[in-house]
Amino acid sequence: MAEAGTGFLEQLKSCIVWSWTYLWTLWFFIMLFLVYILRVPLKINDNLTTVSMFLNTLTPKFYVALTGTSSLISGLILIFEWWYFRKYGTSFIEQVSVSHLRPLLGGVDNSAPSAASAANGDADSNRQSVSECKVWRNPLNLFRGAEYNRYTWVTGREPLTYYDMNLSAQDHQTFFTCDTDHLRPADAIMQKAWRERNPQARISAAHEALELNECATAYILLAEEEATTIVEAEKLFKQALKAGEGCYRRSQQLQHHGAQYEAQHRRDTNVLVYIKRRLAMCARKLGRTREAVKMMRDLMKEFPLLSMFNIHENLLEALLELQAYADVQAVLAKYDDISLPKSATICYTAALLKARAVSDKFSPEAASRRGLSTAEMNAVEAIHRAVEFNPHVPKYLLEMKSLILPPEHILKRGDSEAIAYAFFHLQHWKRVEGALNLLHCTWEGTFRMIPYPLEKGHLFYPYPICTETADRELLPSFHEVSVYPKKELPFFILFTAGLCSFTAMLALLTHQFPELMGVFAKAFLSTLFAPLNFVMEKVESILPSSLWHQLTRI
DSSP: OHHHHHHHHHHHHHHHHHHHHHOHHHHHHHHHHHHHHTTTTTTHHHHHHHHHHHHHHSOHHHHHHHHHHHHHHHHHHHHHHHHHHHHHSSOHHHHHIIIIIHHHTTOOOTTSOOHHHIIIIIHHHHHHHHHHTOEEEOTTOOOIIIIIHHHHHHHOOOOSOHHHHHHHHHHHHHHHOOTTGGGSHHHHHHHHHTTOSSHHHHHHHHHHHHHHSOOHHHHHHIIIIIOSSHHHHHHHHHHHHHHHHHHHHHHHHHGGGOHHHHHHHHHHHHHHHHHHHHHHHHHHHTTOHHHHHHHHHHHHHHOTTOGGGOHHHHHHHHHHHTTOHHHHHHHHHHHSOTTSOOOHHHHHHHHHHHHHTTGGGOOHHHHHHHOOOHHHHHHHHHHHHHHHHOTTHHHHHTTSSOOOOOOSEEETTSHHHHHHHHHHHHHHHHHSTTHHHHHHHHGGGGGGTSOSSOSSOSSSSOOOTTHHHHHHHHSOTTSOOOOSSOOOOOHHHHHHHHHHHHHHHHHHHHHHOHHHHHHHHHHHHHHHHHHHHHHHHHHHHHSOHHHHHHHHHO
16 A cells, blocks of 8 residues: 555656646646736726826836846856866856756756666766866876976966875875885885875985884885976986895895785886986986987886886877987887877877878978878878867967976866977977978868767766866866866856846946936837737627626636
8 A cells, every 4th residue: 555655656746747838828828817817806907007106106216226236246256166067167057047946846866867777887987077088197107206396386386286195295205105014114215205295304314214224115205296306306216226126126026925915016016117207307308318219118128017007108209309210100000009098108109100201291281282192091090190189289289388497287188288298399399390381271170070969978978077076176277177178158148147147237327327218128128918908808809798807707
């Protein structure tokens, strides 16, 4: 019985929801009809006459104040809506309507997948979307003390966000600590140092650890945060390398003696790889590019399984600086594989190499007359592939947007990755004659091949919708985040802008021409109610007078 009663209530509720969804016009006309029938007992005509007499006694100043207040309120709503849209990318009124009012009216939230759709694989697609919005360590991240802090000293701006630095702290705790650190006093101090928020407290802890022992991670922290030049950072990293190699050799001999020794060896391996990679980056920044290339190649041969550091992206940038394009092609042949994750560095470097073969003689006028050759078609397709992967990069390469210092973490296919790529690779595109001209002529053609709305991609997965939110967390507030696809202004911003302008114009006209606006208002209202009066007259002429009299008496 209880189940039958519950089923009946659910059916009744669904019927009511259906009636409100599809028969609202019928409800509206029924209510109008009832109001018209009951106009005599409700004294609607008398009340309307009283209201009209009251309105006629009002002076034009009242209407000026009324329209002016309406304009002010709608203007404040417009300012708030615009601020909310710029910060969060959506309309506040629309968000409240969808979240609170739509369920009350019986609407269904399309963003919430049903049980059937989840069973059909929506859960897998959601997991894929989350993985696409994973934040990665920037392979070419700068040094805090020698580069980021110098920018702060000169400009007074903070190039790193708290979210970005917090992710770096988590990375350091993952790579540079293990469960056995409490057994060694210096490592125990560094374990606490990586958790410190205050930079000076971290630096002091590193000096304290070095007083106890030659600690590789302490040298790393000082090289990253205390050194004010790349030369100083390189000296500290060389000291860290000496200490790190000793720890690595000792833990390598004991790694099979238990789980704790294996974890310690894994930590020492991460420390050693990090030190060697940063030493190679120091050599690259100091102009010793060939030495940097050799160090990176040796590191990739010695630790081929540690692909999480993406050392091949550092190698590609250094090889491009040497203009060793054959070696660049060899690296791409290994890492630009369908089974491996892509990046802006991989896609745009492949496009640069193909553009290099034709860009010096490319002319858009000649290409439009004779058509594209096979090599030019390959170059254009490579550019389209790169732009589809990350559509934010071309504006930075073409200097249509200003560059900032890249963050320590990037979001693949996002604005943060575009900044990190263009910051280091813009010079390589400029060095290839005509490459930027070819990019300028062809990159926008990519968007004609991508389906819109972006329900499916052309060569890659659909562009993730979460990039804007993550990029706003990674990039400083003074940078205008690039958004793709470009969002149109919400309806309520346009509506409030029109309402504010219209009421302000009415207030001004009423103040300047009160009599003329009064005549115009009366003419407008009479015209507005003319169709309703016409319908009422037709209804009275069609219905019998006796029936109409009985209905009004009811």
